Amino acid sequence: MIISQQQSLLDFNSFSLDVKAHTLVTLASESDLADFVYQPDTPYFILAGGSNLLFCEDFNGVLIKPDFKGKAVVDEGDAWLITVGAGENWHDFVTWCLANGYHGLENLALIPGCVGATPVQNIGAYGVEVKDFIDSVKSYRLADGEWQTLSHQACQFAYRDSVFKHQYKNTHLIIEVTFRLPKQWQRTLNYGDLKQLPETASAQQIYDLVCQVRAEKLPDPNTLGNAGSFFKNPEVPAAQAQALAIAYPELPIYETGDENIKKLAAGWLIDQCGLKGRQIGGAQVHQKQALVLVNQGGATPKDVVELAWLVRNQVAERFGVLLEHEVRFIAAQGETTLDDMMLQLERNALAAEQDA
Ligand SMILES: Cc1cc2nc3c(=O)[nH]c(=O)nc-3n(C[C@H](O)[C@H](O)[C@H](O)COP(=O)(O)OP(=O)(O)OC[C@H]3O[C@@H](n4cnc5c(N)ncnc54)[C@H](O)[C@@H]3O)c2cc1C
CATH class of the missing domain: 3.30.43.10 (Uridine Diphospho-n-acetylenolpyruvylglucosamine Reductase, domain 2)
Structure with missing residues (x-):
């Protein structure tokens, strides 16, 4: 330790x-x-x-x-069961799977972070969510040391969501994740840039294209600080999506599996408000990708919070849609929200005025 x-x-x-x-x-x-x-x-x-x-x-x-490390593979006949330590780097693991002929995770290549974090928000990209391949999650309750292996179902996966964002938030440490990768691999090519690939595309081709497109479209945190998509794509009632589609025929609308709920492209909404490049202090709405807020250098947490507030308010005023942040806000005592942080900043400013 x-x-x-x-x-x-x-x-x-x-x-x-x-x-x-x-x-x-x-x-x-x-x-x-x-x-x-x-x-x-x-x-x-x-x-x-x-x-x-x-x-x-x-x-x-x-x-x-x-920082738990290690990988173990079990041949289950029709699938590979791969158990991986929470501290392993996610992209390195995806690359290792590909090199060893275990296919399925290639659409999720180049997502930063560790294996143990992937179930928490059920990471997703290019038409695939990690839940599609998670068999179980082994966790350790910090308060009393109880070990638990949660089945796929017990993880309560949903869009960017799981039990680890609710009842088990910060109480259960994920130690390892077991993935089930069927040997009968099915490619997912129906999303964005992947549609240009042939129907016979190999897992390697998918991996290469995902890496190429992500490197082109997303700022690299090693050179420009950011936390990926800042806001979730908002889910709204189908009637509201329909009304917006009439007013804004270009608005990208996605299915959710529930015909009463549609998902809107948050990046498009932000872009339409003319916010690309908008800056507060050192924080900026990325010039190329409106969904990403970046640290142009020397940004303070306050800069980022105020910029996120501005973005959310402008989108709400223009479209009547309230964006929810995907990025987790951490304050002095633990997790907080954009609203609570803004309230705290306003209180601090008021107190400073009174002191002056
Ligand atoms: C450039 C960029 C691109 C991105 N693209 C995507 C994308 O395409 N799709 C996507 O879904 N996300 C994306 N993200 C977000 C992020 O990479 C993922 O959410 C990732 O899984 C976070 O991993 P992490 O190890 O950095 O976790 P952290 O940021 O450190 O933690 C995230 C949350 O998980 C919890 N957590 C982490 N590890 C454990 C554990 N072992 N046990 C219990 N709780 C734990 C933390 O408490 C926290 O609440 C992107 C981020 C960046 C910077």
Whole structure:
């Protein structure tokens, strides 16, 4: 177990925000878990690759970094069952699967972060969600050390959602994930740029194109801080989607599997408000991809929060659609929301005025 105090998080969040954590504990083995002492009154937050987080201020508690490694493959006849440590890098794992002939995950290539984080928000890209391949998730309850293996069903997967964002949020540490990859591989080519591939495209071709398109379209967090899509694609009643489609025939609308609910393209809504390139301090709506907020250099958490607020308000005013942030907001004591952070910033400004 590695423990560090007053740890700078600059290299631990893909937004590259200059914040600190009171304590960072890295856990990498069962003996580390046994040595870990849980204190009920301490704020805890689980930090993996930090690519889906916005630290809104210094974190005044203990960040737990799971670093469990390893892969094991079982031949189940019609499928490969692959169990992977939570701390393994996701893209490296996808690449390793491809190299070893285990197909299915190629549409999810180049998503930053660790394997253990993938079930949390049920990562998705190019028509595939990771839930499609998750067999079970092994977790460890921090408060009392209870081990649990959650079946696919028990994970309660939904669009960018799972039980790990609700009842099990920050209470259960994911230690390993078991994937089920059917040997009868079925390619998914019906999404965006993948439609240009032949019907006989190989998993390698899909992987190569996904990597190429992502590298072209998305800013690389190593050179331009960001946390990927900042907002979720909003789900709205079908009647509202229909009314919007009449007013805005170009608006991309996606099916959700429920005919009463449609999903709208958040990036398109933001772009239509003329917000690409809009900047507050060091935070900017990316010039090429409106759904991504970036750190142009020296952005403060406040810059990003205020920019997110502006984006959400403009979209709401113009389209009557309230965007929900996909990026997790982390305040001094734990997870928070855009609304609560704005309220806190307003209170701080008022207090500063009164002090002056
Ligand atoms: C450039 C870029 C592109 C992206 N593209 C996509 C995309 O196409 N699709 C997509 O879905 N996402 C995308 N993301 C978001 C992000 O990469 C994913 O959500 C990723 O799975 C987060 O992994 P992480 O290891 O960085 O997790 P973190 O950001 O560290 O954590 C994310 C959440 O998971 C929890 N968590 C992490 N590990 C564990 C664990 N072991 N046990 C319990 N809880 C845990 C954390 O507490 C936190 O709530 C993108 C991000 C960037 C920067």
